[in-house]
Amino acid sequence: xxxxxxxxxxxxxxxxxxxxxxxxxxxxxxxxxxxxxxxxxxxxxxxxxxxxxxxxxxxxxxxxxxxxxxxxxxxxxxxxxxxxxxxxxxxxxxxxxxxxxxxxxxxxxxxxxxxxxxxxxxxxxxxxxxxxxxxxxxxxxxxxxxxxxxxxxxxxxxxxxxxxxxxxxxxxxxxxxxxxxxxxxxxxxxxxxxxxxxxxxxxxxxxxxxxxxxxxxxxxxxxxxxxxxxxxxxxxxxxxxxxxxxxxxxxxxxxxxxxxxxxxxxxxxxxxxxxxxxxxxxxxxxxxxxxxxxxxxxxxxxxxxxxxxxxxxxxxxxxxxxxxxx
Amino acid sequence: xxxxxxxxxxxxxxxxxxxxxxxxxxxxxxxxxxxxxxxxxxxxxxxxxxxxxxxxxxxxxxxxxxxxxxxxxxxxxxxxxxxxxxxxxxxxxxxxxxxxxxxxxxxxxxxxxxxxxxxxxxxxxxxxxxxxxxxxxxxxxxxxxxxxxxxxxxxxxxxxxxxxxxxxxxxxxxxxxxxxxxxxxxxxxxxxxxxxxxxxxxxxxxxxxxxxxxxxxxxxxxxxxxxxxxxxxxxxxxxxxxxxxxxxxxxxxxxxxxxxxxxxx
Amino acid sequence: xxxxxxxxxxxxxxxxxxxxxxxxxxxxxxxxxxxxxxxxxxxxxxxxxxxxxxxxxxxxxxxxxxxxxxxxxxxxxxxxxxxxxxxxxxxxxxxxxxxxxxxxxxxxxxxxxxxxxxxxxxxxxxxxxxxxxxxxxxxxxxxxxxxxxxxxxxxxxxxxxxxxxxxxxxxxxxxxxxxxxxxxxxxxxxxxxxxxxxxxxxxxxxxxxxxxxxxxxxxxxxxxxxxxxxxxxxxxxxxxxxxxxxxxxxxxxxxxxxxxxxxx
Numbered sequence: 107x108x109x110x111x112x113x114x115x116x117x118x119x120x121x122x123x124x125x126x127x128x129x130x131x132x133x134x135x136x137x138x139x140x141x142x143x144x145x146x147x148x149x150x151x152x153x154x155x156x157x158x159x160x161x162x163x164x165x166x167x168x169x170x171x172x173x174x175x176x177x178x179x180x181x182x183x184x185x186x187x188x189x190x191x192x193x194x195x196x197x198x199x200x201x202x203x204x205x206x207x208x209x210x211x212x213x214x215x216x217x218x219x220x221x222x223x224x225x226x227x228x229x230x231x232x233x234x235x236x237x238x239x240x241x242x243x244x245x246x247x248x249x250x251x252x253x254x255x256x257x258x259x260x261x262x263x264x265x266x267x268x269x270x271x272x273x274x275x276x277x278x279x280x281x282x283x284x285x286x287x288x289x290x291x292x293x294x295x296x297x298x299x300x301x302x303x304x305x306x307x308x309x310x311x312x313x314x315x316x317x318x319x320x321x322x323x324x325x326x327x328x329x330x331x332x333x334x335x336x337x338x339x340x341x342x343x344x345x346x347x348x349x350x351x352x353x354x355x356x357x358x359x360x361x362x363x364x365x366x367x368x369x370x371x372x373x374x375x376x377x378x379x380x381x382x383x384x385x386x387x388x389x390x391x392x393x394x395x396x397x398x399x400x401x402x403x404x405x406x407x408x409x410x411x412x413x414x415x416x417x418x419x420x421x422x423x424x425x426x427x428x429x430x431x432x
Numbered sequence: 433x434x435x436x437x438x439x440x441x442x443x444x445x446x447x448x449x450x451x452x453x454x455x456x457x458x459x460x461x462x463x464x465x466x467x468x469x470x471x472x473x474x475x476x477x478x479x480x481x482x483x484x485x486x487x488x489x490x491x492x493x494x495x496x497x498x499x500x501x502x503x504x505x506x507x508x509x510x511x512x513x514x515x516x517x518x519x520x521x522x523x524x525x526x527x528x529x530x531x532x533x534x535x536x537x538x539x540x541x542x543x544x545x546x547x548x549x550x551x552x553x554x555x556x557x558x559x560x561x562x563x564x565x566x567x568x569x570x571x572x573x574x575x576x577x578x579x580x581x582x583x584x585x586x587x588x589x590x591x592x593x594x595x596x597x598x599x600x601x602x603x604x605x606x607x608x609x610x611x612x613x614x615x616x617x618x619x620x621x622x623x624x625x626x627x628x629x630x631x632x633x634x635x636x637x638x639x640x641x642x643x644x645x646x647x648x649x650x651x652x653x654x655x656x657x658x659x660x661x662x663x664x665x666x667x668x669x670x671x672x673x674x675x676x677x678x679x680x681x682x683x684x685x686x687x688x689x690x691x692x693x694x695x696x697x
Numbered sequence: 698x699x700x701x702x703x704x705x706x707x708x709x710x711x712x713x714x715x716x717x718x719x720x721x722x723x724x725x726x727x728x729x730x731x732x733x734x735x736x737x738x739x740x741x742x743x744x745x746x747x748x749x750x751x752x753x754x755x756x757x758x759x760x761x762x763x764x765x766x767x768x769x770x771x772x773x774x775x776x777x778x779x780x781x782x783x784x785x786x787x788x789x790x791x792x793x794x795x796x797x798x799x800x801x802x803x804x805x806x807x808x809x810x811x812x813x814x815x816x817x818x819x820x821x822x823x824x825x826x827x828x829x830x831x832x833x834x835x836x837x838x839x840x841x842x843x844x845x846x847x848x849x850x851x852x853x854x855x856x857x858x859x860x861x862x863x864x865x866x867x868x869x870x871x872x873x874x875x876x877x878x879x880x881x882x883x884x885x886x887x888x889x890x891x892x893x894x895x896x897x898x899x900x901x902x903x904x905x906x907x908x909x910x911x912x913x914x915x916x917x918x919x920x921x922x923x924x925x926x927x928x929x930x931x932x933x934x935x936x937x938x939x940x941x942x943x944x945x946x947x948x949x950x951x952x953x954x955x956x957x958x959x960x961x
Contacts, residue, residue, distance in 0.1 A: 177530040179693045193530075194693075201532045213527050215445075217453075222445045229441035230533050260788070455868070459877035466881060474892035478748050609814065610729025617736040626888075627744050 110152040115184035117145040146338035157315040159329035167338040205275035209287035231278035265296030322421040446545025489630035507551040512543040516599025584651040586670040591648040603688035623649030644673040708808035730817030751891030764826025766911030769850035771819025779809035784865035784872040846914035856940035866947035886910040
């Protein structure tokens with residue numbers, strides 16, 4: 107079943123261009139109105155239970171799209187249906203079905219313990235005391251909140267705070283959660299913990315995840331599908347593992363010698379040296395031009411090899427490549 | 433009913449927090465008593481100079497009026513405009529746009545919750561001290577008690593609305609503090625903060641009566657004799673002002689929301 | 698020392714330039730503050746008019762009180778508004794960046810912000826004092842004395858703020874306590890000088906030095922009281938010394954918080 111259904115979504119921002127050389131009064135009356143198209147005619151849908159990564163370079167229109175989907179800003183054109191509801195028209199009804207986490211902003215009450223924020227949000231979503239209590243228990247087990255649930259939020263570490271933030275946004279059992287850069291600023295351990303949680307809520311609580319992030323690890327480990335957006339347009343919409351297959355064109359081969367390399371042979375077409383010295387050679391191979399088998403045959407013939415390591419390009423460099431191309 | 437339950441929940445949470453934070457309560461108390469002390473000594477001196485009665489009002493009545501003003505200051509609903517301004521500046525106002533309860537209501541409840549416990553504790557202690565030091569005020573209790581409660585609540589609602597408008601102005605201008613200062617000074621002076629209402633010159637008396645800024649603190653007039661025959665009119669005025677400012681708040685809040693929603697803030 | 702001062706001036710200059718970028722709000726905030734202050738002046742002036750002389754205070758003395766306290770508050774807040782940001786810097790973790798600065802931490806923090814509205818206070822103070830000087834027909838000697846007292850009053854403002862703000866180093870949620878203390882300090886300096894007698898006078902000179910900001914200076918200018926002159930001079934020196942010591946002592950308590958955008 108389709109949970110999110112977007113057709114031809116467009117958002118224009120208007121702004122007044124001022125003449126730097128003229129005064130304030132002049133600009134007040136004579137400023138030229140300009141239009142910037144932040145999101146340009148995008149169409150896609152998301153099924154219930156999916157985990158989607160919605161990524162793109164800074165200023166690509168990610169946040170604008172999330173804000174339109176969650177009912178914070180009006181679209182200029184196009185239609186949005188979330189579980190059959192139109193965000194702007196049915197804002198209140200919609201609010202019961204979605205949760206939002208913005209990595210750079212907090213919804214928690216900073217001087218109060220997390221439970222208080224949860225009671226406040228629970229009451230806001232019209233839950234009764236018993237129900238809130240039960241939900242807090244569930245969430246604190248799921249998110250491991252017990253160690254800090256009664257401390258004022260401002261005393262928590264960033265990782266704990268993010269977990270609190272996410273638990274809070276799930277208090278009313280939403281069907282869909284928007285995560286806007288949830289792992290920003292966290293250390294590796296905290297990031298890993300959070301990712302495992304996302305997978306858990308996606309699989310166990312059947313919550314649909316709509317994630318934006320600059321961290322490719324987030325995308326790779328959490329999301330089954332990747333939508334890449336740039337200049338307001340969707341450029342790629344594919345399952346994450348297909349993205350790897352389709353766009354990973356380069357492999358790097360690292361070779362160590364038995365004793366030491368003395369000469370460096372000319373390479374075949376599609377291969378190039380990244381670095382070469384007597385202890386190690388690194389070669390980049392474009393698999394569109396030459397296949398791996400040929401490369402290996404060539405190398406074993408020409409070089410005195412002790413060990414050989416073949417690496418696929420990381421998702422990060424794939425995405426970097428895509429950004430640079432589009 | 434749903435909304436009412438929510439409001440009680442939020443107010444309770446913030447009150448609870450306020451009680452736990454002892455340093456705040458102590459500061460509020462020190463502030464209150466030092467102010468009362470200074471003003472009471474000053475006016476004791478002045479009333480003695482003038483033979484005990486100024487403009488037909490005695491020292492005790494005047495001091496009760498100022499005491500009520502200081503208590504209302506502890507409730508401090510004026511802080512709502514700073515709360516709104518901070519939320520607008522930090523962008524967290526957006527986070528509330530897709531919640532089932534309006535941002536304005538959430539902020540109203542927060543504001544009330546933040547001041548209510550200090551207000552109740554200090555007013556009760558203060559009233560006991562006042563009665564011990566100055567004696568029971570000469571009041572017609574059957575009128576005073578109900579009308580005082582009504583006018584206090586209406587006045588604070590009116591205050592919340594007016595200061596919210598000042599807060600929402602920060603959607604449109606960079607810095608709303610100058611507006612805050614000016615509104616604040618009107619409210620403060622016309623409420624009888626430093627100069628008791630009974631000592632107002634005629635023009636100020638009129639302004640305090642008919643302006644919305646004066647109406648916020650009508651509770652400070654409840655101890656005067658004149659209250660007994662004009663309280664209905666005054667409460668009526670407060671209701672009219674509330675209606676007028678709710679109307680203005682609605683328009684300006686709608687404009688602010690549109691600005692955020694169409695132009696992303 | 699010279700290098701520090703140079704840096705301070707550069708900081709202030711940059712901050713003012715920054716504020717001027719937002720021209721309209723710059724002017725509005727200055728005018729707003731002047732209007733705000735005038736309301737106090739009218740209030741107490743009218744008060745003085747209707748009650749006459751109290752404890753030696755004439756109605757027009759209120760101009761002197763607001764002239765001196767307005768000007769010194771204006772000077773401190775216009776150029777050293779950074780000190781009242783200390784609790785915010787601490788709670789947000791911004792303070793780190795001052796600790797790593799090679800120059801004097803206190804100077805750098807103090808000059809990290811200008812308050813445009815304080816320029817309104819300063820202008821207002823100068824206007825009030827001019828009116829006071831004309832009414833009282835002050836001699837050149839008394840005007841020079843007033844300048845000296847403005848400097849002392851500024852130092853007391855600065856020192857008290859510094860102490861009140863440094864308390865934040867010891868408390869988790871220090872912002873409220875710091876602002877509560879400064880509120881008590883400033884608001885009590887704005888009362889009619891005749892209001893303070895006996896114990897009240899003692900408390901607000903020696904414990905919370907509100908009266909040193911304007912009340913005592915006006916009394917010194919009017920009566921040329923040598924004892925008050927000595928008291929205010931000594932108090933100023935003690936406050937300045939004590940406050941800087943206290944700041945650096947408190948600084949050792951600083952443990953950096955993580956930066957996180959709390960919206961509430």
